[in-house]
Amino acid sequence: MYPENLFYTKDHEWLRLEGEEAVVGITDFAQKQLGDIIYVDLPQVGKTLEAHQTLGSVESVKSVSDIYSPVSGEVIEVNSELAQTPDLINRDPYGQGWLVRLKIKDKDELNNLMKAAEYEKYLEGLEH
Amino acid sequence: MKKTRLNAVHNKSGARMVEFAGFEMPLEYRGIVEEHLAVRTRAGLFDVSHMGEIIVEGPEALDCVQYLTPNDAGRLAPGQVQYTALTTPEGTFVDDMLVYCLSKPDRYLLVVNAANTEKDYDWVKEQSARFKVFVANLSDQYSQLALQGPLAEEILQPLTDIDLKQMKSFTFACGKVAGIDCLVSRTGYTGEDGFEIYTLSENPDVIWKAIIEEGTPRGLLPVGLGARDTLRLEAKLMLYGNDISEKTTVLEADLKWIVKFQKGDFLGKAALEKQLQEGLKRKLVGFEMVDKGIARPHYPVFVDDRQVSEVCSGTFGPYVKKAIGLVYLPIEYTEIGTEFEVGIRDRRLKAKVVPTPFYKREKK
Numbered sequence A: 001m002y003p004e005n006l007f008y009t010k011d012h013e014w015l016r017l018e019g020e021e022a023v024v025g026i027t028d029f030a031q032k033q034l035g036d037i038i039y040v041d042l043p044q045v046g047k048t049l050e051a052h053q054t055l056g057s058v059e060s061v062k063s064v065s066d067i068y069s070p071v072s073g074e075v076i077e078v079n080s081e082l083a084q085t086p087d088l089i090n091r092d093p094y095g096q097g098w099l100v101r102l103k104i105k106d107k108d109e110l111n112n113l114m115k116a117a118e119y120e121k122y123l124e125g126l127e128h
Numbered sequence B: 001m002k003k004t005r006l007n008a009v010h011n012k013s014g015a016r017m018v019e020f021a022g023f024e025m026p027l028e029y030r031g032i033v034e035e036h037l038a039v040r041t042r043a044g045l046f047d048v049s050h051m052g053e054i055i056v057e058g059p060e061a062l063d064c065v066q067y068l069t070p071n072d073a074g075r076l077a078p079g080q081v082q083y084t085a086l087t088t089p090e091g092t093f094v095d096d097m098l099v100y101c102l103s104k105p106d107r108y109l110l111v112v113n114a115a116n117t118e119k120d121y122d123w124v125k126e127q128s129a130r131f132k133v134f135v136a137n138l139s140d141q142y143s144q145l146a147l148q149g150p151l152a153e154e155i156l157q158p159l160t161d162i163d164l165k166q167m168k169s170f171t172f173a174c175g176k177v178a179g180i181d182c183l184v185s186r187t188g189y190t191g192e193d194g195f196e197i198y199t200l201s202e203n204p205d206v207i208w209k210a211i212i213e214e215g216t217p218r219g220l221l222p223v224g225l226g227a228r229d230t231l232r233l234e235a236k237l238m239l240y241g242n243d244i245s246e247k248t249t250v251l252e253a254d255l256k257w258i259v260k261f262q263k264g265d266f267l268g269k270a271a272l273e274k275q276l277q278e279g280l281k282r283k284l285v286g287f288e289m290v291d292k293g294i295a296r297p298h299y300p301v302f303v304d305d306r307q308v309s310e311v312c313s314g315t316f317g318p319y320v321k322k323a324i325g326l327v328y329l330p331i332e333y334t335e336i337g338t339e340f341e342v343g344i345r346d347r348r349l350k351a352k353v354v355p356t357p358f359y360k361r362e363k364k
Helices: A028-034 A107-112 A116-127 B007-012 B032-041 B061-068 B114-127 B152-159 B204-218 B225-234 B269-278
Strands: A013-018 A021-026 A037-041 A054-060 A064-068 A073-078 A100-104 B016-020 B023-028 B044-047 B052-057 B081-087 B093-103 B107-112 B134-137 B143-148 B172-177 B180-185 B194-199 B282-289 B300-303 B306-317 B322-330 B339-344 B347-354
Touching (some): A100 A107, B007 B023, B007 B204, B044 B204, B052 B061, B052 B114, B061 B107, B061 B114, B081 B114, B093 B114, B093 B180, B114 B134, B143 B152, B194 B204, B225 B306, B225 B322, B322 B347
Antiparallel strands (some): A013 A021, A021 A100, A037 A054, A054 A064, B052 B134, B143 B194, B180 B194, B282 B347, B300 B339, B339 B347
């Protein structure tokens, strides 16, 4: 459930590195916690974000949750499909349910993120 | 934390469990939206054993119930059920509840909210001191299952000797369900047709499993408290603590239909009469969001840039597919179509007063 090729945050975002760019979404754990997603709030293309800055929010029937940018960078694309079909996040959190694409400012920040095995361990800690 | 007798069944089925009113209860099994839609279109099965059951028994039981409640329990024949409230002398809610007439005039069952069971029991005992009645809290003995949805009758009928076709809304009968002694009423908290099944048996899981087995081929799902809340809100059924409380009167809650001033004296009567005479200053209304966003409980509500109250209930209605809610507004802003604002996180989003219920099932 936690792909090896991704980076993870403690707030349950994932990041996929594609050259100098990063695709960001929320993890399977996060979408399960939220349940049926109704609205997604995403930033404007061109916005620059600091690491940990609020990138947007995801709202489900049950609750609303802020999404934080895993790294610093500029938003170069947002997943416009989500406006019509926000439940793509529930159905395919690592694929069609991606949120934004960033132009990464400083790749060193990736060192602050978790790998799949670490994230899984982190989740185990949360469940106990 | 208390557990219902069905706790093991829920855990085995992989339900996500939460604490509610001191009980470990299922929040959801498959997901709120899926469960919600199952109840609207097919059927859903709920464990609501956390609800409280209080018996009022004795030669003056009817007099006692009449004194405690604003609705006219005198109209109930044995086998009939009524929605009503326990009112304070101020005309506010100790609780809202169902009254079952087991025997007239000497035996009544009050079904109350789980979070209020102890408070209600103490209240009823205290207020009933001047009547020849015996009050018993049987909440720990009773299990309650709710089978709700358009297919409820056809799913339950093969499992019971009660003739469900003959059973009208807000009536009940005693009989066997899956071989177990039960009281079955045609009532619910979803806006759908359906039944609530009460049993003193220590094995309500037998009933649960039989209904699941009978209903699954027809698309029945077990349903948790998450969808129970969205279902009841679409149908504009009150949730104690959110929409009604000891700070809101029955009239402000727009429940005048459960107040029968002609029936004789009852707790809160004078206060309610006075309020009716002077006119309401505020009223509970339904609203939907005009802007994109979901109003949730306690979000601030503004008219003309001034905060006037906060959201009582608010969620996304999975069947009506709108963000809906209930709020007390100053009476001059309660007309249908009136726009106001809800503070949703760092923004103020537009909402408007709409007719309720948000959802009403089509009569057959």
